[in-house]
Amino acid sequence: MTFIPSECNIGVLGGGQLGKMLAQEASKLDLNIHFLDKNKNYPAGKVCPQFTEGDFNHFDDVMKFGRGKQIITIEIEHVNTEALYRLENDGVFVFPQAHILDLIKDKGSQKLFYQNNEFPTASFQLFENKTEISRAAESNSISFPFVQKLRTGGYDGRGVQIINSKNEIHLLMEGASVIEAKADIEKEISVIAVRSRNGECKVYPAVSMDFHPTANLVECLVCPAEIPENIENKAEKLAKDIAEKLGIVGLLAVEMFVNKDGSLWVNEMAPRPHNSGHHTLDNGATSQFANHLRAISGLPLGETRFIQPAIMLNVLGEDGYSGKAKYQNIEKILGIEGVHLHLYGKNETKPFRKMGHVTITGPNLQSCKQKANFVSQTLKVIA
Numbered sequence: 001m002t003f004i005p006s007e008c009n010i011g012v013l014g015g016g017q018l019g020k021m022l023a024q025e026a027s028k029l030d031l032n033i034h035f036l037d038k039n040k041n042y043p044a045g046k047v048c049p050q051f052t053e054g055d056f057n058h059f060d061d062v063m064k065f066g067r068g069k070q071i072i073t074i075e076i077e078h079v080n081t082e083a084l085y086r087l088e089n090d091g092v093f094v095f096p097q098a099h100i101l102d103l104i105k106d107k108g109s110q111k112l113f114y115q116n117n118e119f120p121t122a123s124f125q126l127f128e129n130k131t132e133i134s135r136a137a138e139s140n141s142i143s144f145p146f147v148q149k150l151r152t153g154g155y156d157g158r159g160v161q162i163i164n165s166k167n168e169i170h171l172l173m174e175g176a177s178v179i180e181a182k183a184d185i186e187k188e189i190s191v192i193a194v195r196s197r198n199g200e201c202k203v204y205p206a207v208s209m210d211f212h213p214t215a216n217l218v219e220c221l222v223c224p225a226e227i228p229e230n231i232e233n234k235a236e237k238l239a240k241d242i243a244e245k246l247g248i249v250g251l252l253a254v255e256m257f258v259n260k261d262g263s264l265w266v267n268e269m270a271p272r273p274h275n276s277g278h279h280t281l282d283n284g285a286t287s288q289f290a291n292h293l294r295a296i297s298g299l300p301l302g303e304t305r306f307i308q309p310a311i312m313l314n315v316l317g318e319d320g321y322s323g324k325a326k327y328q329n330i331e332k333i334l335g336i337e338g339v340h341l342h343l344y345g346k347n348e349t350k351p352f353r354k355m356g357h358v359t360i361t362g363p364n365l366q367s368c369k370q371k372a373n374f375v376s377q378t379l380k381v382i383a
Contacts, residue, residue, distance in 0.1 A: 122182075
C-alpha cells in the first residue's frame with residue numbers, strides 16, 4: 001500500500017492524558033491529528049498545536065470539528081453520538097463506531113449484550129430508580145450483598161456502590177441502575193483487544209489490577225497477570241470474541257473478574273485506550289496507543305506480546321492537597337534503572353486525581369515489585 005501521512009486526517013474527541021499519549025505516538029508516524037476539548041491547556045494541547053476548543057458533548061461543535069476529517073476517534077466514550085451518526089452518514093470514518101459507543105456507555109446495554117451473546121457475567125437486574133431498588137430489596141427480590149452501577153455517566157470508580165445489607169440501603173444512588181451479584185473475586189484482570197478496519201484482531205496479555213481502597217481507582221497493575229495458563233487463554237479468547245462480535249474498530253479494554261471458584265466473569269468494557277494498557281509504552285510491545293492509530297488508519301497491527309514484565313503505578317494526587325502540582329522526591333526515582341515516569345501535564349492537583357503514571361520494567365516481576373514498592377512510597381504529588 002502507499003501511505004501518505006498528511007492525508008490521514010484524524011480528529012480525536014477529548015484532549016486529556018489519553019489524547020496526549022495518542023498525539024505522542026501519532027507523531028512517530030507523522031499522522032495529521034487534531035483534538036477537540038474545552039481548553040487547549042489540557043494535556044493533549046501541550047503536545048499537539050492542532051487543538052480546537054469546544055464541547056464534545058455538543059452536536060454543533062462535534063459536527064463542525066468532524067467535517068473535513070477523514071477519521072474521527074475518541075479518548076472518552078461520553079460524547080455526542082448523534083453527531084457521530086450524522087458524520088458516518090456523510091462519509092467520515094468513525095472509529096469506534098457510533099452504535100458501539102451507544103451500547104457501551106450504557107452499562108445496562110452492556111449487560112444485555114453479554115447475556116444475549118452468552119458471555120459470562122454476574123447475574124443482574126435493571127431498575128429505573130432508587131425507589132424501585134429499595135422495594136426489591138425489602139421484598140427480598142435482590143440478594144445481599146449486591147453492587148449498584150448507574151447505567152450512564154460513571155467512570156473511574158464513580159457511579160458504583162456496594163450494598164452489603166438492608167442497613168446500607170440509604171447509600172443507594174439515584175438513577176437508572178444495574179444491580180448485580182457481588183462477585184467472590186480472587187483477582188481483577190483486564191485484557192485489551194485491538195481490531196483494525198481490515199478485520200485483523202490481536203490481544204494483549206492479561207494484566208491484574210489492584211484498586212485504591214477509597215478512591216476506587218486502579219492503583220497498580222501487574223503484567224503478566226500471574227494467573228493460571230488456562231485462565232489466561234480463556235480471558236484472551238473472551239476479549240477477542242467480544243471485539244469480533246461487536247465488530248469494533250480500534251481498542252477494546254475488557255475488564256474481568258477471576259472468581260475464587262475458578263470462573264471468569266466479564267465486568268465491563270471500554271472502547272478506547274485504557275489505564276490498564278499504559279505499561280505497553282515501555283514493555284517492548286507495540287503500545288496500545290500506536291496500535292489504536294494503526295487500527296483506525298488501516299495499517300497492520302504491531303506486536304502485542306511484551307519483552308519485559310512490567311508494573312504500572314498510577315500517580316495520584318495526595319489526599320488533602322489541592323492547588324498547583326508539586327512532585328516530591330522525583331529525583332529519587334528517576335535514576336533507578338527500569339523506572340519510566342509519564343507526567344500528564346495537569347497543572348492543578350486534587351485528592352486522588354490522576355497526574356501521571358510510572359512503569360517499572362525488569363527481567364522478572366520480583367525485581368519490578370521491589371522497585372514499585374519504593375516508588376509508591378517515595379513519589380508524592382502535593383500542592
